[in-house]
Amino acid sequence: MATPLAELIRPKSLDDVVGQPHLLGIGKPLRRIIESGHIPNMIFYGSSGIGKTTVARIIAEKTNMRLHKLNGTSCSTADIKAIVEELDTIVGHNGILLYLDEIQYLNKKQQQSLLEHIENGNITLIASTTENPYFYIYNAILSRSTVFEFKPVTPDEIRKAVTRAFSLLEQQYSQKAIVEENVVEHIAQTCGGDVRKSMNAAELCYLSANINENGEREVTLELAEMLAQKSSMKYDRDGDQHYEILSALQKSVRGSDENAALHYLARLMEAGDLISACRRILVMASEDVGLAYPQAIPIVKACCDMARELGLPEARIPLADAVVLLATAPKSNSAYNGINSAMIDVQKGLAGDIPSHLKNAHYDAETKSLSGAKGYKYPHEFKNHFVKQQYLPNELKDRVYYSFGENKNEQAAKAYRMKIIKE
Template structure:
C-alpha cells in the first residue's frame, strides 16, 4: 500500500495548505491558469512544503502535455527526447532539483524556453538567487513556497486522520507533538501519524505517549516550557554568550536528542557572529567548516564535531559590536531622514564629474580627508569597539589612527 502522504496528495489548489499567496483564487499561479498565460517559474522552499504537489497540479491544469525531468539523475538524451515533441506542440517541463542542472543541458534547453515551445517549472530547496544558473533564472519568475505554519500542519494531520485504514481519534497533546516534530513538513507529519496509528485499533485515541513510542526516543514534554525546543536553543545561545562551557554542552546534548541538526547549526552560526563577532572573527569560518562537516558525517559522529565547536565558542572572547552597529543604523534609516549620498560617493555623480572623488589609494596610507556619510548624519558613530580582545583592540587602535589622519588632513 502506498504511504498516507502519497494517497492524500492534493489534486486541487484548494486542498493545498499554507500557500495561499500562490494557489488561492487570487494567487499568482491560479491567475496564470485562469488567464491562460503560462510563464516559466521556479518554486523554491524547504522540503515537504508542497513544491512538487503545486507543480503537478499546475501542470495537469495547464492544458499542455507535461513531462518530469530530474536534473540530478536524468541525462541530456532524456531532455532531447522530451524536447523533440515540441516539433508539433508546446509542452511543459517540471524540472526537479533545477539547481543541479548541468551546463550542457541548460544550453540545450534555453532556446526552447526563449521561443516559448517549452514552459519550465523548476523546483529547488535552495535559494535560486545563489544556486540556479543566471541564464535559467533570468528566464523564470521566482516564487517562494513558504515554510508551513503549525496551523497548516495541524490541518493536514486532521485531514490525514480521515484517510487512515482505521477509525481513530487524536488527543490535542498528541496532535501538538506531531506538529512540533514535523519540522514544518506535511510529509513528515503524515508519516508520524501513519506510524503511530499502527499501535491503535478502531475507536482508540492517539495519545502523546504513542508518538514517543514509535520514535524510540525521549522527546520534549511540550507542556514544560523549560524543555520547549526554542527554549533549548535559547538556553544554548545564552550559555555560550555567558561563557558557561558546561551549560553549553548540556543544552547541546539535549538538542542533539531531537535529531534536528539544521536548527542547531543555524543557531551556532548566528552565535558566532552575534555574540563572538569581532572579538574572534575567525570563529565564523571555524563554525561554518565544523557544521558542514557535521552535516556530512551525520549522527552520531556529528556530536563530537559540534561538542568541540561549542566548547571553543563558549570559551572564546565575546563582542556584540557588529550587531549593535547595524541595528542602530537600520533604526536610524527607518525612523529618520538620513539625507542623501554625498556627490563624491555617488557613482552617477562621479561619472558626470570624476574629479569630485578622491581615490584613497593615491593618498598616504590610503586615507584621505573625504567623509562618506550623508551630511545630515555626518557626525553619527555606529561602531563602538570593545578592547577586551586583541583583535578588536587592534581595530580600535586602527580606527583612532584613521580619525587622527583625517583630522590632520582637514586641518
Template structure:
C-alpha cells in the same frame, strides 16, 4: 479521471496512485483549494493562479516558472495542479537521474503533441539545481519557444544554482515554509479524509503538537510521521495516537516541550550566551533544535544577543550572526544546525558590552521625560528659502574644516548639555573606543 483510481499514470501523464500508496502521496491536494501555506502565490491575479486557469485562457501564454522553497512545501503538487487545470500533458524528470537525451526526447514528443492535437506539455524537473550547465542549456530553446511549460523545483537559491539565461526566461516564485496551522490542517484532513485514515484514528493534543514540531514545517514529513505513528498505535491495538506512538515513529525520544519549556529554554539559551558559557549555550541550542523549534526564531535570538550583549566590544559578531540568519533561511534544516552552532559559539566567546544598549535606553528615557529642547540654530536645516533669515545654519562649523575633523560646537539641546549616554567598557574593541570617545569629548569641550 481521479488521480487515485489506479497505479501508474492517466492519459495526461499525471501519476495516479492506489490506496496502497504512502499517506503523503494519497493526500496530495487535488485542487488549489486544498493547498496550504502558499496563499501569496495563489491569490487572485497572481502568476501561479493564472497558470492554474484552463487552457485557452491567458494562462496559455504564461512563461515557465521556477519554484524555490524548502522540502514539503508543495512544489510537486503545484506542478501537478498546473497540468490538470489546463489539461496539459505532464512529464516529470528528476535531475538526479535524467540527462540531456531525456530532455531532448521530452521536447521532441512535446513538439509532436502540440502539432497533432494542440495539447501543451508541462515538464516538471525536480531538484533542477542538480542539473549541470549543459543540461540546463538543453532546456533553453524549448522554454524560449514555448514548446514546453517548464516547472522547475529547487531547494537551493536559484541565483547560484540555475543558469542566468534560464532564470531570465522563467518566473521565480518563492514558497514559504508551512506554519504550524498549515501542518495541523494537513494532519486533520488526513485523519478524516477517505483517501487517508477515514476517521479510524484520533490524535491526542500532545501527539498533535509533537507531529507539528517534528515535521519541521515540511508537510510531506508530517504525513509520513502520522502514518508511522498510526502503525505504531495499531500494533498496540490503540485507536488513539498518543505522544508515545509518535515517539516510536520518530525513532528517538522527544524532548518534552510545552509553552513553559519554550520560554524557559530560550531564556537559559540567551543567558548562557550572555554569560559566556559556550558549552551551556550549545546545549540549549541542541535542545531547541531537537524539540523542533523554528531555526529562524533561534537565529533571531542570536542576533539580538549579539547586538545587546556583545555590542561594540566585538561589532563584527553582529555581522556574523546576520549572515548566519540569512543562510539559515536559505538552507533550512538539518544543515542550518551547523550555521546556528557557529553563530552561538561566536556570541558566547566574544567579549561583552551592553553599553550601546544602555546608551539608547538612557536617551529614550530622557525623551519620555520631556527632555530635549529645540535643536540649536546653527544645526538646523538651512537649505530652503528664508532659512538663513531665521538664523538657521549660521555659525555652523563644517567638521572637515576643523582640526582633527572634529568641530568644537554645541550639538545637544541646551537642557541636555553635558549629558553622557554612551559609556564604553574596557572589554574587547571598546577598550580602544573608551580612549577615543574621551578624546572626542575633550575636543568638543574646547569651545
C-alpha cells in the same frame, strides 16, 4: 505495494492545497496565472514537502500541453534531448509542459540545452528547487522565468491536514484510531512546516499503534514523540538552511537580542554543527563588537577553544556564554568598515610606492651603502612616542579609512590621539 499516505492525500485542486496563501489565495498572483490558463516559465523555490510538486501537478492537469516530468537528480542530457525531439511530432504540436524537479542538480550544459525552446514557447518549464535559485540556477534560465517562493506551512494549517490524515487512515485500514490529546498538535509543531513529514509521522503513528481489545488503534502522545521528535530539525550543511541559521545567529547578536541568538545557537547544536558555530561566533567578536569591547575577542576565542575541546553536548555551555556576551556587549564595526574601505582601494589598484623612509633598510651592492629608511623618524624617541610623518603612499596620503566609533573605548582612543597630536 501500498501507496504512501502523502500521495493518497495529495490535493487535486488549488483550494485543497495546504498553506501558501500568499501565492494561492483568492486574487493572489500565482493563482491568477494558473486560472488564466496562460502558463509562463516558472521556478518554485522552497523547502521540501510544502506543495511545490502538488501545485505543478495541478497546473499540468489544467493545460492541454503534453506533460513530461524529470528529476534533476537522475535525468541525463539524453532525457532532455528526447523531450526536445518530440516537438517535431504530432504529440508535441500543442507544446510541451516540462516539470523539472530539483533543477539545481542539472549542470550548466543541461540547463542551457533548454534555453532556445523555453524562449520560443515550445517548452513551458516549471522547475522546483530547495536551494536558492539565484545561486544554483543558470542566469539565462532565471531571466526567462518567474520565481515564486513557497513558505513553510504553519502549524495551524498542518493541524487540519494531520486530522484529515487520521480519518483517511481509518477508512483505508477499516480500523478506528483513538488519538490521544495533543498528538495532532505535537506532529503539527515538530514537522518544521513540512506537510509531507507530518503525513509520514501520522501514518507511522497509526501503523505502529497498539490495537486494543475493541480492535481500535491507540495513538498515544508518547508514540508520537518517539516517531516525530526530530522532524522539526531542517538542516543541510551544504544548503540554504545552514547559511540561513548562521545569518540569523549573527544578525540576532548584532541586534543585541540574546534570546534569539541562543535559539539559533541551539539549532546549530541540535544539528551537531560545532565547527560552523565556532567560526561564526569568532567572526562576530571582531566584526560586530570589535573595538567597542576588544576584550570580548580573547574571551570568545577561549570559549570556542573550550567548546572544541569538550565536544558536544557540553560544548553548548561555553558557546552560550560567548553568544550572550556578544549579544549584550556594546557594538562597533569601525575596524570592519576600515579594512573594507582599504581593500576597495587596493583592489582598484590604488596602491602607490611605499614612502622611502618606511622601506626596510638594506645593503645596495651598486652604491655599497645602506638604502631605504632614510628620513624615517623613530616615534619612541619623541614625546608621547609620537611624531607626525607620512605613512601612506603619495597617491593616498589624505585617505581616511577608519573613523572612531561612538562607544566609550574608541572615544577614549580618539581623545588620546588628539592629545598627543596637539602636544
